[in-house]
Amino acid sequence: MQIETLLYIILAGIIALSLALFQYVYKSKKRTKVHIVLTLLRFLTLFSVFLLLINPKFDKITYFNEKPNLLIAVDNSESVKYLDQDQKTRDLVAFLKENKSLNERFNLEFFSFGKDINTLDTLSFNEKQTNPTLLFERFSQVYGNSIAPLVMITDGNQTYGNDYEFAAQNYKHPIFPVILGDTTRYTDLKIEQLNVNKYAYLKNKFPIEIIAIYNGLDDVSSQLTISSGSTIVFSENLTFNKEHSSRLVTLTLPASISGVHSYKAELKPLANEKNTVNNIKNFAVEVIDRKTHVAIISDLIHPDLGALKNAIESNEQREASIVTPTEFMSLSYDFQQAILYQPNQSFKLIYDEILALNINAFTILGTKTNWLEFNKLQPYMQQTVTNQYEDFQPALNSNYNVFIVDDLNFSDFPPLQTEFGATTFSIPTEVILYKTVNGIQLKEPLLLTYEVNEKRAVILNGEGIWRWRAQSFLDEKSFHGFDNFIGKIIQYLDSNKKRARLNVSYESFYSGNDNVILTAQFFNKTYEFDNTANLEITIKNKENDQSQTVPFILRQSNYQVDLSGLEAGDYTFTVKARNENISQSGEFKILDYNVEQQFLNANVSKLQNLASQSQGTSYFINDTNTLIEQLIKDERFATIQKSTKKVVPLIDWKFLLAFIALSLSAEWFIRKYNGLI
Structure with a gap:
């Protein structure tokens, strides 16, 4: 409380006492017990009124302990399941949640990540893309001003976004990767990359570039084939060894028929090869008849x-x-x-x-x-x-x-x-x-x-x-x-086509890891956008004749439907408005490709570098007890005592008003009882 306010209170007390004495002692010339009580009540009333006007305040400081945050981000992508680490990961997450010492030391916050980040509910390991970069971008914004070490449970394999090792430099807290997988090196052949133009022009040739990689020590040979349906359109024998572990194959294929054409590039597997999924890559080319x-x-x-x-x-x-x-x-x-x-x-x-x-x-x-x-x-x-x-x-x-x-x-x-x-x-x-x-x-x-x-x-x-x-x-x-x-x-x-009330925008084909999103616009009879339309799409798989109907969702100035969960194959679709006889049909192809199944091992070296540059430590999933001990003993993650300062009134005005009313009432009754009114 300020000295100035204290002086006001003292002055208020003197004035209140002076007024009370003037009325009941000096003016009445009596000093009976009744007058003394009345003087006291009048003093309390006046002093309370003055306090209400002065409204004295003081600083209230409260202290509390703030535990550091421990962020636990779990890789929910399909590669974890493919490396047979899914159950171990679930067990580890359950162990961390129930660990008493860890919960006493930290505020535990669990997240799962794939192509995006979500608060951890359940682990399904069905994400088709992995983008760890988002962890460091978003956590830097949210936890930049607090203590927040990160435990990153992952195989370290990235399929989407910018390189997370460089993005982590913006995260100012230690990172502790828990590595899912091992360092065992398996003999493996794979198509590392396939480059091809999305479009080709009728009666031209389109180029294809294939990079094939070999991991192993022995001399091996394989056959690279490219097929369209049951027809092999290209074949070449390739040899690999420890010194020559990669081959670049370039070729051209003719674009003789317009439309979407799908192809499959395949390396013949080795006898002892563990992962044969990454030996195959499907691709498609749309042949158009003019440019x-x-x-x-x-x-x-x-x-x-x-x-x-x-x-x-x-x-x-x-x-x-x-x-x-x-x-x-x-x-x-x-x-x-x-x-x-x-x-x-x-x-x-x-x-x-x-x-x-x-x-x-x-x-x-x-x-x-x-x-x-x-x-x-x-x-x-x-x-x-x-x-x-x-x-x-x-x-x-x-x-x-x-x-x-x-x-x-x-x-x-x-x-x-x-x-x-x-x-x-x-x-x-x-x-x-x-x-x-x-x-x-x-x-x-x-x-x-x-x-x-x-x-x-x-x-x-x-x-x-x-x-x-x-x-x-x-x-x-x-x-x-x-x-x-x-x-x-x-x-x-x-295009000079007649304007339509229903317009659907889509691609001729999608890669297996792409988001399959179709957009549509629907207009009323005066060609104004109708945001009350009820649109739905019926999708049919050409191979097994299975169909499903999915509603569109309004997104600002258009309607969208996400079909990313569809399996690879050829599909026909019909979009229609339920309340009107208006529809549009088309077809598209989803290529069979799962980037998460292209990995044989965890990316151990990248995760170790990530830990080193952030002053953290990397652990394999079997060493998590050591991780917990380090986190608990690490002095960088100490509990911080913080204080909050609040300016609060000395007396609650509601109680003060009630006291004034009570004091005045008591004074009135005493005066009435003693015939002073």
């Missing part, structure tokens, strides 16, 4: 051009060439689409040529656009020319219904720059992105599509789209989101 060639026409040198070219060519079905207007005029028949980047007076012949060739165009406008000339070159859009520029950020139109647009967090993207002024259109348009300024959404379009005379067009009214691609990479650690967004625009311009 979209896009012309990016510009008189400028700008980073937007490179961003567009890279985004378009991320899909091997497409090729982009950056050309000047003059070059386009001599090569125009080689292109199926055109991107007109910031048109000027030299584009007059370009517009005439595009009209003659009847190809669709994507126009990008900005600060280098000759607006007066652009307004003359085409009749559909007219821009007010102010010769002033403004930065506009994008805002996604969730009601856009021409094709499925995923939200890439557009509102957080850098602004694009373009002419300041009103824009008018003489035809109906569909807006993908609106302009926003300082967080206020305008009714003006930033990105839009339109159709006229069976021709499609897209207009982006802003330059600087290369920043969007860079921001997409920063957000997702990949260009895939942005490239897919541009790819959908190119696909829209590449």
Whole structure:
């Protein structure tokens, strides 16, 4: 309590006593017992009122002990079961949970991890991917300011994400890996890597690159075959020994029939080989009968051009060439689409040529656009020319219904720059992105599509789209989101199909370890997105005719269904709306491949390095008693005494009010009883 407050209390007591004495002693000139009692009651009343006004407070300090956290992360991937360590792992987790000494020393928190991290409930060992990097990224955020050693129960084999050994450098606490498996080296042949393009073009040849690895000491030989169905399309004999333990095989196969074709690459197993699963890799190639060639026409040198070219060519079905207007005029028949980047007076012949060739165009406008000339070159859009520029950020139109647009967090993207002024259109348009300024959404379009005379067009009214691609990479650690967004625009311009109320987006084939996710959009009769639709998908396996029906789940501006649990095989599907007679069918293939079954041993050296660099210790699963002893005795993990300081009132105002009421009541009754009222 402050001295100033204490002085106020003393002064309040003096004033209260003075007022009480003045009323019942000095003023009445009597000093009977009744007057003394009344004086005391009046003093207590007045003093309590003054205390209520002063509201004295003091600091209350409480002390408590905080035990260190012990994070226990358990590998829940299929490789643990494949290495026959699943039951040992369950027993270890149960032992740690019940260990009395460990629970007295630490706050135990259990997690399981595969492709993601979850609070540990039960261990199923059915995760198809392993990404230990997430442990260090998320635990660093949550437990960065507390003591939190990590016990990592795993075989150390990673199949997904960035290298966890480097990611662990950001985790500032000791790591104690418990290694599932042993160091025994088995003789093994495996296909380490198979590289092949996802797409090939009809009547061309597509390249395949295979890296085969041998672990062993003796000289061995095997046969590498590639088959399609029951037909062997390639065969080669390979020899290995201790010094030459890897072989690189390159070949090409013909793409003679359009469609999806699946293949199987196989190394003939050795007589004493323990793991033969990693001798086989399935892959598929989609043969397409044409390739979209896009012309990016510009008189400028700008980073937007490179961003567009890279985004378009991320899909091997497409090729982009950056050309000047003059070059386009001599090569125009080689292109199926055109991107007109910031048109000027030299584009007059370009517009005439595009009209003659009847190809669709994507126009990008900005600060280098000759607006007066652009307004003359085409009749559909007219821009007010102010010769002033403004930065506009994008805002996604969730009601856009021409094709499925995923939200890439557009509102957080850098602004694009373009002419300041009103824009008018003489035809109906569909807006993908609106302009926003300082967080206020305008009714003006930033990105839009339109159709006229069976021709499609897209207009982006802003330059600087290369920043969007860079921001997409920063957000997702990949260009895939942005490239897919541009790819959908190119696909829209590449097709003149009639608009449908139900649109389904999916891949022709999926790898066995990929997420099999299909997305759909459903529109009402006025082509507005319907978020109340009841969509379901019926999937049928072509081989065994087994089928199942799964509902779609609404995800912001589209519907999604996750079919990642399906077995490898060929599937047909039908998506339909329950309340309307609208459906769409298709087919896809899931390749048979389980990356978790490619390992023979635990990655002992990597886990030992991980422990060493974090000042922890690695243990095999049979040495967990030693681990527990070290954790309990380690002085780095001491219990910390902490304190909390709270400013609390000296007296509860509710009790003080009750006391004032009681005191006044007692004074009134005494005065009434003695005839003083």
